Amino acid sequence: xxxxxxxxxxxxxxxxxxxxxxxxxxxxxxxxxxxxxxxxxxxxxxxxxxxxxxxxxxxxxxxxxxxxxxxxxxxxxxxxxxxxxxxxxxxxxxxxxxxxxxxxxxxxxxxxxxxxxxxxxxxxxxxxxxxxxxxxxxxxxxxxxxxxxxxxxxxxxxxxxxxxxxxxxxxxxxxxxxxxxxxxxxxxxxxxxxxxxxxxxxxxxxxxxxxxxxxxxxxxxxxxxxxxxxxxxxxxxxxxxxxxxxxxxxxxxxxxxxxxxxxxxxxxxxxxxxxxxxxxxxxxxxxxxxxxxxxxxxxxxxxxxxxxxxxxxxxxxxxxxxxxxxxxxxxxxxxxxxxxxxxxxxxxxxxxxxxxxxxxxxxxxxxxxxxxxxxxxxxxxxxxxxxxxxxxxxxxxxxxxxxxxxxxxxxxxxxxxxxxxxxxxxxxxxxxxxxxxx
Amino acid sequence: xxxxxxxxxxxxxxxxxxxxxxxxxxxxxxxxxxxxxxxxxxxxxxxxxxxxxxxxxxxxxxxxxxxxxxxxxxxxxxxxxxxxxxxxxxxxxxxxxxxxxxxxxxxxxxxxxxxxxxxxxxxxxxxxxxxxxxxxxxxxxxxxxxxxxxxxxxxxxxxxxxxxxxxxxxxxxxxxxxxxxxxxxxxxxxxxxxxxxxxxxxxxxxxxxxxxxxxxxxxxxxxxx
Numbered sequence: 001x002x003x004x005x006x007x008x009x010x011x012x013x014x015x016x017x018x019x020x021x022x023x024x025x026x027x028x029x030x031x032x033x034x035x036x037x038x039x040x041x042x043x044x045x046x047x048x049x050x051x052x053x054x055x056x057x058x059x060x061x062x063x064x065x066x067x068x069x070x071x072x073x074x075x076x077x078x079x080x081x082x083x084x085x086x087x088x089x090x091x092x093x094x095x096x097x098x099x100x101x102x103x104x105x106x107x108x109x110x111x112x113x114x115x116x117x118x119x120x121x122x123x124x125x126x127x128x129x130x131x132x133x134x135x136x137x138x139x140x141x142x143x144x145x146x147x148x149x150x151x152x153x154x155x156x157x158x159x160x161x162x163x164x165x166x167x168x169x170x171x172x173x174x175x176x177x178x179x180x181x182x183x184x185x186x187x188x189x190x191x192x193x194x195x196x197x198x199x200x201x202x203x204x205x206x207x208x209x210x211x212x213x214x215x216x217x218x219x220x221x222x223x224x225x226x227x228x229x230x231x232x233x234x235x236x237x238x239x240x241x242x243x244x245x246x247x248x249x250x251x252x253x254x255x256x257x258x259x260x261x262x263x264x265x266x267x268x269x270x271x272x273x274x275x276x277x278x279x280x281x282x283x284x285x286x287x288x289x290x291x292x293x294x295x296x297x298x299x300x301x302x303x304x305x306x307x308x309x310x311x312x313x314x315x316x317x318x319x320x321x322x323x324x325x326x327x328x329x330x331x332x333x334x335x336x337x338x339x340x341x342x343x344x345x346x347x348x349x350x351x352x353x354x355x356x357x358x359x360x361x362x363x364x365x366x367x368x369x370x371x372x373x374x375x376x377x378x379x380x381x382x383x384x385x386x387x388x389x390x391x392x393x394x395x396x397x398x399x400x401x402x403x404x405x406x407x408x409x410x411x412x413x414x415x416x417x418x419x420x421x422x423x424x425x426x427x428x429x430x431x432x433x434x435x436x437x438x
Numbered sequence: 439x440x441x442x443x444x445x446x447x448x449x450x451x452x453x454x455x456x457x458x459x460x461x462x463x464x465x466x467x468x469x470x471x472x473x474x475x476x477x478x479x480x481x482x483x484x485x486x487x488x489x490x491x492x493x494x495x496x497x498x499x500x501x502x503x504x505x506x507x508x509x510x511x512x513x514x515x516x517x518x519x520x521x522x523x524x525x526x527x528x529x530x531x532x533x534x535x536x537x538x539x540x541x542x543x544x545x546x547x548x549x550x551x552x553x554x555x556x557x558x559x560x561x562x563x564x565x566x567x568x569x570x571x572x573x574x575x576x577x578x579x580x581x582x583x584x585x586x587x588x589x590x591x592x593x594x595x596x597x598x599x600x601x602x603x604x605x606x607x608x609x610x611x612x613x614x615x616x617x618x619x620x621x622x623x624x625x626x627x628x629x630x631x632x633x634x635x636x637x638x639x640x641x642x643x644x645x646x647x648x649x650x651x652x653x654x655x656x657x658x659x660x661x662x663x
Contacts, residue, residue: 030657220479
């Protein structure tokens, strides 16, 4: 009989259990993994920064006495009707098709309750989201699915989508399972086929073209509504500078924790930059052009709470945008559907096969029965609650730093816990005056 | 006939007049000097004649109106147009009719690359040649080419039809030649007739469209993607 080993079984860091399962899955199916959401890697993020509360050198504001402004105006550079938001947290673009009509309605209701904006997505504008969104941003995407000048004129702002943090340089994907009659009609494509959205716009390429595209959109809408340009966080310094030079009123920078309805896992986890690393280069680009605070900067990608909001604003952003967090507020990945998630081979908190249309929470689906699980009114209320909590959290921090406006937060209010985050955020390592890279 | 002269008016002035004009108005635009974004976002039945060449996005997102350019047009002519008719007597640059949902474009000269890219229902007639990647990802509508087509015609095409009288340099992924049926001949004749094109021989046209083999992902097609 063979002698029993006395050493512990040793697993590999290189070939860990997840990696091995991916290799087996690839070998079995012959296709790369497709999923929704953003990067799940342990990336440097806003948790790596801390605020330096006021004491003697700076004095704080009373938490429940002194006011702290949260309002922000987006798009007053060239447009005559900029967005006036009550809070600096907007809802990111998510398409009808990727989301159910009920989910789109809930997002509109929640955003409107707290005085912020929501955003359309690939596939055009639905009457539900227009009807329930007091301030709606209409996206101009490379696919131009559902692009309609009548809807363009109904919008409160236009967002030219150049890229998305989850897939810089990549196009969208909506697989056949979610292409029902209504989605197919809105996108002018046959029901049930995989829809591959292009990665580039069909009628322009570089920044000089984009400047003319912006001119066209302004001429169509009479120079009334703001023009946003959304870029993926890959080369934020150059992309933000070019977007501003092209005439954008607002630039949105989406880091790699930003979600998508569906794309390749290899893309989500290996292309782009962490949101934390995108903010300072974007701000620097605007500052060098003399356009900081004149062209507003929105940061998105993995924003979760008021601390993240405050940190993004302290680094120089004017507002943030949330997508995944808003879906969680509606009920995405809620443990009450644990048994349903298990039937899909996953768990509450891990579910990311949004492209398959089987979402137990009824959010990322076009299945009528599943979609009914989400009550748009209740969902809207939940989202409004969440947005209010985030805002109050950010105000709490701002007051502790002695600020009577969220946008008065500044990099000098921050320190970093790690060398990496200090370098990325351009703030000193805690307890030192050292900012790596400067 | 109302005359709008770029020597006297700005682009904003001219577009505002066009966008806010009464139905069935007639306009003649003088001295466009290659201006971009001219006659964009018109939302009613008016007639516009532009005397001279225009820049990018002329007649972009057009609805209902008839726009004639007596000259050539820059990139993105009639992009995302919904209805109406555009007629260019000269040549047009890249992306003519990009993502157009309806209406028609008639080009008497040549069209550059990506003519009809992502088209979603409009008809485009080019009396000359078209450049490479024309009708790329074309979803619906018809692209009629009297001359020759450049490389990768109809790459990743969906349900649009392409009719070519001349030579095709090469076809793009999933684009194949299809049988010209009586139904399609009749359809082609209607498209040409609606655009007041009369000098053609239907027998010279061949039809191209989607093989529909890439509509749903199949690992055996991996090399094509």
